Amino acid sequence: MTAYPPVLVASDLDRTLIYSTAALDLTMPDADAPRLLCVEVYGSKPLSYMTETAAGLLGRLAAGTVFVPTTTRTREQYHRIHLPCPPPRFAICANGGHLLVDGVSDPGWRDRVAKRLADECASLAEVRAHLVSTADPAWLLKERIAEDLFAYLVVERALLPDSWVTELAAWAQRRGWTVSLQGRKLYAVPKPLTKSAAVREVAARTGAELTLAAGDSLLDADLLTAADRGWRPAHGELADTAWNAPHVDATTSRGVAAGEEILRAFGDAVERYPEDREGGRRRNRAGDLAGS
Template sequence: MLTMPDVRAPRLLCVEVHEGRPLSFLTETAAAHLAALAARSVFVPTTTRTRKQYRRIHLPGPPAPYAICANGGHLLVDGESDRDWQGAVARRLAEQCAPLAEVLAHLERTAHPDWTRKLRTAEELFAYVVTERALVPELWLKELSDWAGQRGWSLSAQGSKVYLVPRPLTKSAAVAEVVRRAGTEVVLTAGDSLLDADLLLAGDHGWRPGHGELADQGWTAPQVTALGERGVLAGELILAELLRRV
């Protein structure tokens, strides 16, 4: 996302290629900040992406010793999913929310083919629908959110994707486990979607860019800095702030 005239656009580094096409980018300045940050802190990439989707990303700097995928469902330690964490997550979900199969069946019944491109599960932990977003009825989203909430699940709409994620499946829980293992004292966070809100609230300080689901809702919190910058420039600014704090 480049919100400026072409002549002012910064040089970009591609960090993700998918099906032969460049997909995700950092500014070159952000890449330098990220490499410096990873060398001076416990840098933890934290994402709703599956492990396969996360592994498409090639960030500058040394490999991250920890990474969190599937919205906290997988804790990667030196690139491999930690089995103890997987077991703890499975037990928590079984005890606290409706099973994935029930949610998936409801989506199959209610997601209309006129505006549904794909219906997918991620890591057998949560489900999402790829939609023609402009055609999706707001009433369907509200009813789906209410239905899911009664069963211990949350809805997040991000661009063309509508996610249904178990409420006990959180990034903040996985980050707390990293803090325990790494022995860190300060947690700094950043995120832009509803699925990042618990992570932002759990940090000592956090940053929210001017784009994304949280910005669209005007969401903020006392320990969160809400930025006006959007896209790659927001990423660059957040990394500069993180590096300054570290």
């Protein structure tokens, strides 16, 4: 039996695979709602969910691939999640700032990230000071630093002026940072801090030749762009801005149902991988012969 290189599946978590109560988007009649599995508890209360069907799909997917949770969450926030699969060997936290190997941050990767940030963009202290000085207490609920890598605000979304976000994005752009608004959280993240860079590192370590990815926010755009195939939900920042790429598909469903749809798409792509790979090799050989 032919042994193929592993398939790497890198997926965002919040509002891609797992959903808070507010993000479930259960629009069907109550009697038709899917059974839900709680995968995260915070403050002694259930916080995040998947459908039970999605849980089964994830378990099968993780058993046959290099499954890499790829999140903007801090390590502490990530470790609150209990996905319905064996603990992944690799996980990416803090938007690529930490590469976890068996749950522990890789020190070599941390050093590489720190050097890039120092060389390529303004300091966290400068950006944080700007956020705090320009934010209006009328809509600012919390201000936080994540892993000493990036900053975010928790805001009252209905009161947050679009003009302030636009001005902040332009200010940050000139300093090598990017701004992303996800629900009630507004993130300011250094441009070199990307999920895709960490995913490429995992691919190099595992020998994966095919990378599949999914995500819903602008911070996932680089991850989807770098993948061989990608999926985005029909909700979220990418959907709101009509972001697309030729190799990225949008789901037809929204909310927690989109997470289930993405996992089905991952599974289908993994099943087709050996046939697609051999077909590609045959086409390449035919092209080589034709050109000889």
